[in-house]
Amino acid sequence: MPHYEKAPITEALIDIRVELSVDLRFEDLRAIKRHxxxxxxxxxxxxxxxxxxxxxxxxxxxxxxxxxxxxxRNDSKNQVLQVRLxxxxxxxxxxxxxxxxxxxEARRLWDIYRELMRPKKVTRVAVRYINQLxxxxxxxxxxxxxxxxxxxxxxxxxxxxxxxxxxxRLPMHQDDLKGILVxxxxxxxxxxxxxxxxxxxxxxxxxxxxxxxxxxxxSFFDRLRERKNTYFEACITDKTRELIR
Amino acid sequence: xxxxxxKKPTEFPLLTENNAVGGAGEELRAKVSxxxxxxxxxxxxxxxxxxxxxxxxxxxxxxxxHSNWDSYGAPAPNEQALENAARILEHLxxxxxxxxxxxxxxxxxxxxxxxxxxxxxxIESSNxxxxxxxxxxxxxxxxxxETDGTDTGIEAAxxxxxxHLRV
Numbered sequence: 001m002p003h004y005e006k007a008p009i010t011e012a013l014i015d016i017r018v019e020l021s022v023d024l025r026f027e028d029l030r031a032i033k034r035h036x037x038x039x040x041x042x043x044x045x046x047x048x049x050x051x052x053x054x055x056x057x058x059x060x061x062x063x064x065x066x067x068x069x070x071x072x073r074n075d076s077k078n079q080v081l082q083v084r085l086x087x088x089x090x091x092x093x094x095x096x097x098x099x100x101x102x103x104x105e106a107r108r109l110w111d112i113y114r115e116l117m118r119p120k121k122v123t124r125v126a127v128r129y130i131n132q133l134x135x136x137x138x139x140x141x142x143x144x145x146x147x148x149x150x151x152x153x154x155x156x157x158x159x160x161x162x163x164x165x166x167x168x169r170l171p172m173h174q175d176d177l178k179g180i181l182v183x184x185x186x187x188x189x190x191x192x193x194x195x196x197x198x199x200x201x202x203x204x205x206x207x208x209x210x211x212x213x214x215x216x217x218x219s220f221f222d223r224l225r226e227r228k229n230t231y232f233e234a235c236i237t238d239k240t241r242e243l244i245r
Numbered sequence: 246x247x248x249x250x251x252k253k254p255t256e257f258p259l260l261t262e263n264n265a266v267g268g269a270g271e272e273l274r275a276k277v278s279x280x281x282x283x284x285x286x287x288x289x290x291x292x293x294x295x296x297x298x299x300x301x302x303x304x305x306x307x308x309x310x311h312s313n314w315d316s317y318g319a320p321a322p323n324e325q326a327l328e329n330a331a332r333i334l335e336h337l338x339x340x341x342x343x344x345x346x347x348x349x350x351x352x353x354x355x356x357x358x359x360x361x362x363x364x365x366x367x368i369e370s371s372n373x374x375x376x377x378x379x380x381x382x383x384x385x386x387x388x389x390x391e392t393d394g395t396d397t398g399i400e401a402a403x404x405x406x407x408x409h410l411r412v
Binding site for chain 1: 246247248249280283284286287288289290291294297298301338
């Protein structure tokens with residue numbers, strides 16, 4: 001994949017779901033803090049309320065909250081670790097560096113999680129890249145910038161074809177990997193004035209991944225990342241490349 | 246053509262109307278909810294987007310308040326207060342948003358309130374154009390957070406609030 005000077009990646013994450021011993025409790029996750037607090041000093045509890053996962057408690061307080069996971073952030077607030085009884089997620093926010101640095105830090109933290117929580121098996125792995133494209137203008141012809149987008153019938157007169165905001169969720173089957181790549185595409189609030197912001201989110205996951213060793217697991221992430229790149233390149237046009245080059 | 250929403254902010258995620266009662270409607274709603282849960286999943290970015298759009302929608306709702314909204318004669322937030330509140334929102338990062346509640350002020354204006362454990366802080370955009378805050382912990386006396394109303398002043402006030410909340 002070509003290198004983009006202004007890569008629009010707003011979050012890249014590596015996610016590993018596991019099966020832990022049934023004896024483990026939420027409080028057991030706190031043991032991880034001791035090993036990472038120097039690099040990730042900011043901690044918060046993530047709650048599960050009526051089936052909705054929440055960050056924090058102030059916006060949507062609920063009497064039926066129960067702790068779901070612990071979230072740790074670094075001082076710059078651009079690296080976030082989530083640990084839960086069902087797994088582990090490491091996110092790199094803007095500014096994105098490289099896949100190698102994402103993978104290496106995820107692996108370092110995973111080793112700590114693995115050592116302390118002793119997962120019985122890995123049940124699901126995922127690589128996810130969320131891009132935010134800021135396209136100048138308050139009206140945009142999606143085909144100019146994207147190759148995958150909701151197509152509105154040409155049979156409609158032009159004045160009836162305007163649309164947005166929208167949310168597209170498209171699961172794409174990855175037969176060789178035995179996984180699913182979900183393309184989430186949505187319009188969100190733009191970061192700059194007089195622009196349209198489109199989020200292009202690639203979430204590639206594989207359940208029961210064919211890995212038995214740690215090196216196999218991390219090589220598998222490399223394959224997932226390559227596949228994600230294939231989709232990204234296929235989903236954008238040259239006009240978008242110009243924006244992010 | 247894809248067009249920007251200019252009339253009012255849109256809350257994210259975009260939910261389907263809850264007015265269909267048939268089986269297909271129910272099924273669609275369940276599928277959309279399930280899909281959204283998967284989409285929002287473990288992403289910090291999406292969590293931030295949902296929180297930010299929620300605050301923007303609340304801000305818009307406050308812009309439609311009428312005077313005497315509390316039945317005790319409170320003035321509605323005016324344009325100056327709304328404009329400054331939008332500026333404060335621009336300075337809130339993902340971490341701040343986790344702890345934010347937005348409320349109209351009985352004195353006229355808009356307040357962003359932050360609570361964590363026994364620590365409280367707020368920053369208020371008044372109808373007079375002032376931006377001022379307060380912080381306290383437990384039963385300790387409140388400490389005033391003053392700003393000069395500039396972007397630098399807002400950022401400094403939010404930094405003081407973050408330090409106070411220890412986030």
